[in-house]
Amino acid sequence: MSTTSTTSRTSRTSTWRNWAGNVSARPAREVSPASAEEVADAVRRAAEDGLRVKTAGTGHSFTAIAATDGLLIRPDLLTGIRRVDRTAMTVTVESGTPLKRLNAALAREGLSLTNMGDIMEQTVAGATSTGTHGTGRDSASIAAQIRELELVTADGTLLTCSEKENPEVFAAARIGLGALGVVTAITFAVEPLFLLSAREEPMAFEKVTADFDELFAENEHFEFYWFPHTGNCNTKRNNRSAGPAAPPGAVSAWIEDELLSNGLFQVVNSLGRAVPATIPAIAKVSSKALSARTYTDIPYKVFTSPRRVRFVEMEYALPREACVAALREVRAMVDRSPLRVSFPVEVRTAPADDIALSTASGRESAYIAVHMYKGTPYQAYFTAVERIMTAHGGRPHWGKVHTRDAEYLAGAYPRFGEFTALRDRLDPDRRFANDYLRRVLG
Numbered sequence: 001m002s003t004t005s006t007t008s009r010t011s012r013t014s015t016w017r018n019w020a021g022n023v024s025a026r027p028a029r030e031v032s033p034a035s036a037e038e039v040a041d042a043v044r045r046a047a048e049d050g051l052r053v054k055t056a057g058t059g060h061s062f063t064a065i066a067a068t069d070g071l072l073i074r075p076d077l078l079t080g081i082r083r084v085d086r087t088a089m090t091v092t093v094e095s096g097t098p099l100k101r102l103n104a105a106l107a108r109e110g111l112s113l114t115n116m117g118d119i120m121e122q123t124v125a126g127a128t129s130t131g132t133h134g135t136g137r138d139s140a141s142i143a144a145q146i147r148e149l150e151l152v153t154a155d156g157t158l159l160t161c162s163e164k165e166n167p168e169v170f171a172a173a174r175i176g177l178g179a180l181g182v183v184t185a186i187t188f189a190v191e192p193l194f195l196l197s198a199r200e201e202p203m204a205f206e207k208v209t210a211d212f213d214e215l216f217a218e219n220e221h222f223e224f225y226w227f228p229h230t231g232n233c234n235t236k237r238n239n240r241s242a243g244p245a246a247p248p249g250a251v252s253a254w255i256e257d258e259l260l261s262n263g264l265f266q267v268v269n270s271l272g273r274a275v276p277a278t279i280p281a282i283a284k285v286s287s288k289a290l291s292a293r294t295y296t297d298i299p300y301k302v303f304t305s306p307r308r309v310r311f312v313e314m315e316y317a318l319p320r321e322a323c324v325a326a327l328r329e330v331r332a333m334v335d336r337s338p339l340r341v342s343f344p345v346e347v348r349t350a351p352a353d354d355i356a357l358s359t360a361s362g363r364e365s366a367y368i369a370v371h372m373y374k375g376t377p378y379q380a381y382f383t384a385v386e387r388i389m390t391a392h393g394g395r396p397h398w399g400k401v402h403t404r405d406a407e408y409l410a411g412a413y414p415r416f417g418e419f420t421a422l423r424d425r426l427d428p429d430r431r432f433a434n435d436y437l438r439r440v441l442g
């Protein structure tokens, strides 16, 4: 497995848009470098021309974190597996490699990441830069699985960091928000490919919330969805299995993943957007549509599924012990408001990690995520939920809609000053700044 060597492309610019369609930008220049040297060259030339620099992944962030009016570095040619080290049990990949390509390549080698989020469209650098996570009792975000990182800093230097080499950079740059440099390669810890058994089961809101601590403690990966306007939830428990593999049958997979989670869900959401008054009645039916099922498969096939219905999302990390109280407050708020919400609220967990600006930095966390169908006004709902989350000391996902600024975030993250001091050292002229980073980092 090696990277095909191509040379950098500079192209005429067009409007850049994110996946959700709520952020667009008009970069002054675009380039698709094919190597770390070409990235360094592009950064130096941008500095000479007084342009700010931003590298985009696949635009799956809902915030303007990847937007720029300066030089946009596209990841298309920075892809591929550099090396697999079976002694160290690591894989080194080019930073623009989509997670789906990494997952498939690892599976072919009989290897896997330990944990991942619920889709695999993002690039490895895009996903890790904002702290993309799945759910886990013992295993944390994708960035927490990084063992070494290579990045081009503002003066064009290629810097490698790990626990041993430049450890102060490693402590922050694994979730660097694109603020510390352009990541060119990432080395992840891997393990022998294993099997996960998924058990999906509807459960009443009162039962999930009453039993949350046990459900969390008894499962390696527990998550659930609550359907607003109903007392219904769907739960998902993933645990390692000795096998044999028993993937969902083709028909069952199509019904659950395509028809109910995408096709029909799209129709239901479009109807709800046109006639919001129908949403509570539809929610009562649709929350019961998904039935209990179990299946066993390799990790990425269990963790991830296609998400074709477009939406806008906000997600907050809370101290895990605050999760149930906060979720009950969200439910009470929705019940007494005129809001009509057609998307389920998602609850996941993560263990504490050691990354400065990880949403789980230094604390056991639970995540509460709210979504609105694309094109539906989301401000009133998100504002009301955000008020609840911030009252519980919540930390917003860096890639999902929120209104927090540097003052709030400095209070929410004990190691905020460590990150900004490193930024001052690596990027004193703010080559990698944009409006979003000015708001959240100052």
Ligand SMILES: Cc1cc2nc3c(=O)[nH]c(=O)nc-3n(C[C@H](O)[C@H](O)[C@H](O)COP(=O)(O)OP(=O)(O)OC[C@H]3O[C@@H](n4cnc5c(N)ncnc54)[C@H](O)[C@@H]3O)c2cc1C
Pocket: 019, 020, 054, 055, 056, 057, 058, 059, 060, 061, 062, 065, 066, 075, 095, 096, 116, 117, 118, 119, 121, 122, 123, 124, 125, 126, 127, 128, 129, 130, 131, 132, 133, 134, 177, 178, 179, 181, 182, 183, 184, 307, 397, 399, 400
């Ligand atoms: C349908 C959907 C499902 C999602 N599911 C999850 C989930 O399960 N869990 C979760 O936590 N999040 C989830 N997200 C959010 C998503 O994972 C993050 O927003 C992620 O950052 C997007 O990655 P991307 O490749 O699209 O990067 P972008 O959104 O394009 O960029 C994100 C940031 O990374 C920076 N960046 C990208 N490449 C580089 C580089 N080479 N060097 C330096 N900086 C770089 C960008 O500048 C920007 O700051 C989901 C989003 C969508 C739309």
